[in-house]
Amino acid sequence: MNWIPNIFRRSKIYDDLSEEMRLHIEERAEQLMGEGMSPAEAKQEARKAFGNRTVLEERSREVWQWPTLESMWGDVRFALRQLRRSPGSRLPRS
Numbered sequence: 001m002n003w004i005p006n007i008f009r010r011s012k013i014y015d016d017l018s019e020e021m022r023l024h025i026e027e028r029a030e031q032l033m034g035e036g037m038s039p040a041e042a043k044q045e046a047r048k049a050f051g052n053r054t055v056l057e058e059r060s061r062e063v064w065q066w067p068t069l070e071s072m073w074g075d076v077r078f079a080l081r082q083l084r085r086s087p088g089s090r091l092p093r094s
Contacts, residue, residue: 010064017060018053025050 025046032042047053 013064014057014061017057021050021053021056025053 025043028046028049029039029042032045033039037045050056
């Protein structure tokens with residue numbers, strides 16, 4: 001039940017995720033500067049190696065979110081269509 005407080009702290013969790021990603025990129029840039037790259041090149045290479053931050057943040061958030069009502073309704077409609085098409089779901093006639 002420790003997920004309940006997280007519902008009300010969601011923006012803080014998202015901010016923490018964004019900050020963590022930023023720190024990873026900065027750390028990699030510092031490593032690259034230690035290997036002889038210029039600061040601008042090191043930052044650019046670190047961002048490129050890390051990937052698209054926005055996409056990564058969105059994927060991470062999707063893992064934490066509950067399914068939306070719309071997606072659940074889509075699942076119910078799909079299940080009903082499959083039941084209607086399935087010959088095993090029909091009752092035998094007497």
